[in-house]
Amino acid sequence: MNLLLLALIIYCVGAITMLLPKKIELMAHYIAQACAIVASGLVLYKAAFYLLMPSEELLLDTGWGVYTLQADSWSAAFLCLTGLAGIVISIYAIDYAKAFLGKRLRILGGLWNVFLLSMVGVLLAGDAFTFLLTWELMAVSSFLLVNHESEKKETWSAAFQYLVMTHLGTAAIMIGFFIIASGADSLTFADLARSKISPVMQNIAFVAAFMGFALKAGLVPLHVWLPNAHPAAPTHVSALMSGVMLKIAVYGFGRFVFQFFNGFVEWQGILVLVIGLISAFLSVLYAIMEKDMKRILAYSSVENMGIIFSAIGTGMILMSIGYGRLAMVAFTGALVHSFNHSIMKALMFMASGAVMHATGSKNIEKMGGLIKYMPWTACFTLIGSMALAALPLTNGFVGEWLTLQGFATLATRADGHLLRLLAAAAFLLFGLTGALALGCFVRLYGTAFLGKSRSNIVEKAHEMPFFMLLGMGIETVLVVVLGFIPGPLVETLQGVISGGRFNTTMADNFGIIWGGTGSYAIFSPILLGSSLIVIFLVIYLAYKIGGSFVYQDVTWNCGTYPTERQQYTATGFSKPLRRAFSFLLKPKREAIYLRKENAYFGKQVQYKLAVPDQFTERLYAPFQKHLVMTASVLRKIQQGSVRLYIGYAMVALIIVLVWGAM
Amino acid sequence: MDIIMQNLGYSFLQAFLLLAFAPLITGIIKKVKARLQNRIGSSIFQEYLDVYKWWRKPTILTPETSIIFIIAPFVYFATTFLAALMLPNLLGGKVAFGDVFVFVYILAIGRFFMALSSMDAATAFGGMGGSREIYISVLVEPAIMLAILSNLLRSGSTMLGNMAFDYTGVAFSVATVLTCIAFFAILIAENSRIPVDNPDTHLELTMIHECMLLEYSGRLLSLIHLTSMFKLAMFLVLFSMIYLPIELPLVLKVLLSAVSVSIIETLNNKMRLFKVPVYIATTMILLVLAIVAQ
Structure with missing residues (x-):
């Protein structure tokens, strides 16, 4: 069996440790990190051989055109990076994650393995379906990891912001894949590379794919989630998200650019x-x-x-x-x-x-x-x-x-x-x-x-x-x-x-x-x-x-x-x-002088400074406001009364009948 | 391998000669400036004596300082010397250290450590100097990049040796003149001279580069001052070789540019800190014009 597939299985074993009883929580943590280190080591070792390979190698072929795994030199470069980061950060996590003892440590260790598994999975995917499946697994497992300390309100809101944004990205990537697949025989990458679509469709696919991957990579103006989500996660998760997950977006974009577009x-x-x-x-x-x-x-x-x-x-x-x-x-x-x-x-x-x-x-x-x-x-x-x-x-x-x-x-x-x-x-x-x-x-x-x-x-x-x-x-x-x-x-x-x-x-x-x-x-x-x-x-x-x-x-x-x-x-x-670039940053500055009897000595000064992200302030916040406003207007027709809904159906029916008669 | 070692030896020799003459160049600038202001001025060799004076004095360290404070002057000196090694070699032979991007980023190592050391002594003035140094460097760095690009379009290379004028083609054109003026403005800002910074002031509030050095004394201070003079000399040599489109012996070109520095320092006042962006923006406009003109 290929060592990369063995590594996937070891990650799965590491993920199962979250089911171990609470009494041996610390032991479960050690096993999970050991699994992550061993599996990442296998990934690094095996991927190094694929680095200079001229063509791709199928690792798992179901024959259905889906659930295929393959490795070529482009994915091997990113597998090496993932394996290396997986080893080192898991070593660090052995001691670091102990701080979460009694705070869902088993789930943290298990999800850590799932997260690594999903990233290796994205890199090994040989068809669009497997790619999107593992991509989604990556999004969900990283969301759960970001949301680990969900008692804190800012963590919770950062995690949900991340969840919404990452799904917009997934949707854009899906559009990109499906447009290309419309001119191809099957969903495997080899067939997608031979896809025949019109230049206009190719441009749309390009923009969709770029948007999706740029969102995952956190490029402006789609970056707003990143400075909230990365700091909210436990630190070793932040390290893996910034160190590796952002690079998976580069991998995906490169896969589109180099393979699917001629x-x-x-x-x-x-x-x-x-x-x-x-x-x-x-x-x-x-x-x-x-x-x-x-x-x-x-x-x-x-x-x-x-x-x-x-x-x-x-x-x-x-x-x-x-x-x-x-x-x-x-x-x-x-x-x-x-x-x-x-x-x-x-x-x-x-x-x-x-x-x-x-x-x-x-x-x-x-x-x-x-x-x-x-x-x-x-x-x-x-x-x-x-x-x-x-x-x-x-x-x-x-x-x-x-x-x-x-x-x-x-x-x-x-x-x-x-x-x-x-x-x-x-x-x-x-x-x-x-x-x-x-x-x-x-x-x-x-x-x-x-x-x-x-x-x-x-x-x-x-x-x-x-x-x-x-x-x-x-x-x-x-x-x-x-x-x-x-x-x-x-x-x-x-x-x-x-x-x-x-x-x-x-x-x-x-x-x-x-x-x-x-x-x-x-x-x-x-x-x-x-x-x-x-x-x-x-x-x-x-x-x-x-x-x-x-x-x-x-x-x-x-x-x-x-x-x-x-x-x-x-x-x-x-x-x-801040002063030289104030035309871009628009810092909010507020100084309050609390004067007592003496205006010059002993006065208290309150000074507040905030440099809010202008994209959140000017783009996302108004958009969100209008979305909520529109929704509250539309809510008026949703009264929950059955008679009203029958009425709606009646009106719709009459309109259709009149339209049909015309 | 022997050739490489020989060329390396030449580079070291040239950088060392530049180091030896650097205080003299600063001395000449000061002397010319004094004469232009109707003063006698100190001897052109005064800077050597100053460096020697500080070298003999004891060093006082603030208790808060860490190892960064002590190694920063060494890093500043060593990286500046390393950058000087990369200058086009006049004695013959080329050593492939790196191109002009490496040159710029090597100097950034020195700036990184000096700015760190300014925050190490936990005083208000040190941090102020470090903050302003970073501010000026943020403004200057894009202009340097544009100057490099303008030269790249003329010479077709980013290696310092190939960027120098060889006078076989047309050296004197709109683009080269604009680039020359712009790079001279950059040189002044990069080396903390009037009108961007005043190296001779004694009021901390108006200082930038000197402000970072307030807590230094003795040999460490001596080393920093020597390095600053060295850096100025190096930039004057670089300017003369690469950006000054006049065919003259190098020594005369360096003297000419040194005298120009004195004249500009006499004619101008130090500008307000928040006027510097306008100064740099003017430089950048000249450079963009030069780039379009090619």
Whole structure:
């Protein structure tokens, strides 16, 4: 039997642990996590073999055209990512989920396995029916996991918002599938790829599929559920949702784009690129305004999905204007960034879980100085923050560099001012996004881990138990290793994109080279890293020679002792940006001065600030309001009286009869 | 392999020479500025003495600081030096560290750590400096990207070595002149000079870059000041090589641009912090025009 099918069975075993008696709750939790680790390990191990396979392999064929499972190189790339994240986050969850002891821990462990099973299922699906079935399972199991702490009102409402939104997405994907299937012999992917439909229908299918997957990926303006749902879930679930589930949307979109559509029109690529860029920029702008650690990370996920989709869009434009070979760099960039983002975002969510575990709060304004209480977590978070700020020598930069090369290729190859200005807009928004992401993570790390503690919740902070540190440690090592030696990963994923058809390779052990802009561009992190280490050592030796005299003393504070309230807050830190971008953010500011007898001294000031998501405020809230209003008007004809309904039937009958007579 | 090591050696030598001359360039800027303001001014070698003075002094650390505060100046120096290694090599040979995107993002590592260190000492002014530094960088970074794109359309490459003018074709055109003006404006903002920031002020409320360094002293401060001068020199060299479309020896071009910095600093006041977006937007419009003109 294929090991991937065995992995599915082991996930099922893990799921059954939720039926074990409550007395052995902890044991059930251990079994569930062990099953998840073993099965994910099998997925990772087996999928690695499929990575460079030229054609797909059927794993399970019922012969009915439904319930088929298959794997090809495109799904194998995402299976590897899922398997890796599954192993590491399950290790972390061994200790983390113990916090839920007595709070439906068995259900948490069981659903964890169902969630992993459904994601592997989506990736293995070989026909539209199985795809939609497992997609729905993924939506429902993740909804139940988000809603785990349903006693809290905000969790409950976030979960139901997620449920509604994700079903809209499923409906859109279903429309996409059915339009394509209308011109095909059966629902299997192989037949759908040979589907013959008119260009108009193909355009409709494209828009429907893009909407569905963009909703799952959280692209603007369909992102509103994501910053609510991801933070509401238990942290290890958030890590898996941001790290893996968003990438499943990339997988699905890629499946449509690469397999079902033969050739694109230019506007399709432009649409994807523009939506991706706007998502990246706006979400990181909201991220730098947030003070809830998990919401910051959730918005950052939208940003990175935006970058991935803008890379895909660039590749699609290049293909549509006849540079199919050069589109490779953008598609490879998207895939590499998907892989790397799943690692670094899982790391950062696990770190936020550690901080919550230590302080009991998600609000960074209440933290400060955590680096002294939890040095290991602080070290891991620093590296994760650097990766999410896309700094070179971490893995976060590799995909962004490839994406930038894609933009550069588009700019040099484009003829006509439209595409050139589009490339200019891409450079501009990418620059803004990069700088804002850097600021966002400086702010997050500086407020939570550095300085003085801002409240007494920090005093009880402590270092994390072993398995949580192990989970974060593995991801940190991966972030650094893939940042220093990205060559093998890029080469493999390039092979996935090109299907082994091209002989030119972009990467070796020294670095990456790209010649698509007409000249060549090189990025050699190993050379950069080794030079950096040499420079660092030399300057450190120079610093130590002659014995620099160091002593400690309190900062000069105009004669008073500095208190923790005098340091900059996270809200203050982003104030200049809030002001500069106020035309987009529309912050709500309210200052109330409660004056006593003396108007100048001893007055109390209440200051409120909110930066609500403008899409919720201006798009969804009015829509919801009008929906409810229309429903309440329509309710008047639903009186519940049988005679009235018979009357309605009568009136309808008469109208039909009159119409028929005419 | 020998060739690579030899070229690597050349790159290190060139970066080291630039480091050695960096305080002199800052000294010249200060001297020219003083003369333009009818002052005698200090010697052009004063910056060397300042760096040496701070290097000898003891370092005082605030009790709140963590390891980040100590390593930040080292990271700032090391990444700036690494960026200098990537400059086009005048002594011959090319080393493939990376292209201009890597150059920009390498400098971001230094900024990341300096901004973190500003929040480490738990004071109001430090955080203010870090906040403003991030604000300025958010405004400047898109302009830098557009400047790169404008050059890419002219030279067809993102490698710094190939982006330099070779004067075989037409160097002097509408696009190159607009890009040149725009990049000079970016250079001023990126290196915290007047009119965006004032490096010589002593009032914390008006400072940006210097504000982040308030808690530093001794060798760490010396290292940061040396790095800031190094970064300015590096940007002047980069500007001269890649964006200044005049055929002159490099030393003269660098001196010319240094004197231009002095003149601009004399003619302008520091602008209000919230006027900077207008300044950068003007730069970006010039760059978009340059991009369309090609």
